[in-house]
Amino acid sequence: MIEHDVLAIGAGPFNLGLAALASTVDDLNVAVLEAQPELRWHAGLLFADATIRGSFLTDLVSLVDPTHRLSFLAYLADADRLYPFYLRDRFRPTRLEFEDYLRWVASRLPSVRLAHRVEALRWDTRLERFTAHVMRGDGTRLLMCAKDIVLGVGTEPYVPEALAGLPGTRLVHSAEYLHRLDRVDGAGRVTVIGSGQSGAEVALDLVRRNLDGGPAVSWLSRSAHTGGSPETCTPEYVAYFHALPEDRRYELLREQRRGVTPGTLSDIHELLYSRELQPGLSEVELRTEVVVRASTVDTAGRAVLDCLHTDTGTRFQHRTDLVIAATGYRERSPHFMGPIRQYLRRDTRGRPHVRLDHSAELDPRVSGRIFVPHADGHSHGTAAADLGYGAVRNATIINAITGRECYRLPKNTAYRSYRIPQNGG
Ligand SMILES: Cc1cc2nc3c(=O)[nH]c(=O)nc-3n(C[C@H](O)[C@H](O)[C@H](O)COP(=O)(O)OP(=O)(O)OC[C@H]3O[C@@H](n4cnc5c(N)ncnc54)[C@H](O)[C@@H]3O)c2cc1C
Incomplete structure (x- = not known):
């Protein structure tokens, strides 16, 4: 049996960050186990010009240790791209180079x-x-064995029940978009559903193709494409959120959706504007306040979406050749956890109780700990999926595992005050 202090399962950005920060802690022996033979980062949405949401500071280490040898800047210097990056005068790495950075870190x-x-x-x-x-x-x-486990198995694409009536030939999840371009190019109309960043990036790509004579485009979404406060991703807000009553946390999660980055919306607007003087292109339709309630196929085999316009209560049908479901991701419930599930303490909705240090509350018979960065959105808020929070979470986990302050956590992180007001004080 091979023994380590920690087994970290999955090598996405979160557990890679754990391994990077752990690599400078002498007495901490971590093994990160990744199922895939090569590291890829959301390959089906890796558009050449797409950037990550934050700056290079949201790499795997910088927000807790900007001098770390595995920072994004160290990667750029190693590849001799520091100067071109500086002169570019934009501080968001492209997703392609962020993926390359992840591979660079893993190789070290x-x-x-x-x-x-x-x-x-x-x-x-x-x-x-x-x-x-x-x-x-x-x-x-x-x-293999270890006293502590860190689950970094990520999320899986989610398709809502309303789209269950569509056959696989008419439905593609956005996570697979770039792998299914043959179907996109062969369609008369492609319809994107979902108002998040993935939906916007797919819509942007489809409008580009439309300008090159590609299919008609519809982008249907439930809400306007606005973003929440960035401070909900700060450690201060995370601690505040964690202390809220369970019902309020779940309510807030429904309200606090990350919106589309202004850059993507402005790129779409620019492309739509450039269509104005180009006659003969297929239609482009953008609609908000639309909920898809059910789906089916007509006698010609086209997809038919049963839609509700929420502001007016109007019901209508939308016909299309291909639906791209940019309907998000859900926590993975890994099969390998079967024998462990009995030990997890759960809240009234059946989700694990997760401590502020990201460990799950377990039956007292288990003296080891399971840290759950893949499943702490309900306990820690929207920050849980944010790359910028990853370094702080991993530093918190390493401090908890070693029982000492290996990494100093940032305390001054938000301008809004998240301390609960005291009556009379
Ligand atoms: C297209 C896209 C773009 C995003 N861009 C940003 C962004 O710019 N900024 C931001 O803050 N957030 C972004 N996010 C959100 C978030 O940062 C990413 O989803 C991030 O990849 C999450 O990292 P992770 O380590 O949890 O999981 P993942 O990246 O999903 O990695 C999980 C890994 O676990 C492995 N695994 C699963 N099961 C097993 C098993 N049984 N054994 C071994 N390994 C296993 C998988 O193979 C996978 O490699 C984006 C999300 C998407 C979908």
Whole structure:
């Protein structure tokens, strides 16, 4: 049996960041197990010009240790691209280069093991360790163990029930968009559903194709494309959110959606404007306040969406050749967690109770800890999915695991005050 202090499952940005910060802590032995043989970061939406939402400071380490050897700036210097990046005068890395940065980090960390899929996780009461059954890409089976686990298995594409009436040939999730361009190009009309950043980026790409003589485009969304306050992603707000009553937290989660970046909206506007003097192009239709309630196919095999215009209560049908569901992602509920689920303490909605340090509350018979960065949105708010919060969360986890302050956490993070007002004081 191979023993480590920590087994981190999944090597997306969050667990890679954990491995990066742990690499400078001498007495912490972490193994990061990634199922895929190579690192990819949302490949189906990797548009050449798309940028990450924040600046390069939202890399894996800088917001807790800007001098770290695995910062984005260190990567640029190593690739000798520091100067071109500086002269570009825009501080948001493209998503393509952010993916390349992730690979660069992984290649410098012996703790990251690609092609290692965790198939089962158990608590061994005799050893007082979690044991992980791991399948390597070459077919070898390994048994690994650790006192603490960090689950960084990410999310999975979500398609709402209202689209269940569509066959696979008429429906593509936005996560697969760039892998399904043959279907896009072969359609007469493509309809995007969803008002988040993915929906906007797909709509932008479709309008570009439309200008080149591509299909008609409809973008239907429930809400206007506005964003929330960036301070909801600060550690101060996270601590405030974590202390709120359960019902209020769930209410706020429904209200606090990350909107579309102003740059993407302005790019779409610019393209629509440039269509004005180009006759003969297929139609482009942008509609908000629309909820898709059900879906089916007509006798010709086209997709038919049963829609509601929420401001007026009007119901209408929308026909299209292909639907791109930019309907978001849901927490993964990994199969390998089966034997562990009995130990998780849950809230009234059946979600795990997650402490402020991101560990799940477990049955007292289990002396190890499971940290759940893949499933702490309900306890820590919208920051949970934010790259910029990742370094702070990982530093918090490392401090909790080692029982000392390996990393000093930033305290001055928000201008709004999130302390609960005291009566009479
Ligand atoms: C298109 C897109 C763009 C985004 N851009 C931004 C942005 O600019 N800024 C921002 O703040 N946030 C952004 N996000 C949100 C968030 O930062 C990302 O979703 C981020 O990838 C989450 O990282 P993660 O480590 O949790 O999971 P993931 O990146 O999903 O990685 C999880 C990993 O776990 C592995 N895994 C799963 N099961 C197993 C198993 N059994 N054994 C071993 N490995 C396993 C998977 O193969 C995967 O590699 C974006 C999200 C999307 C969808």
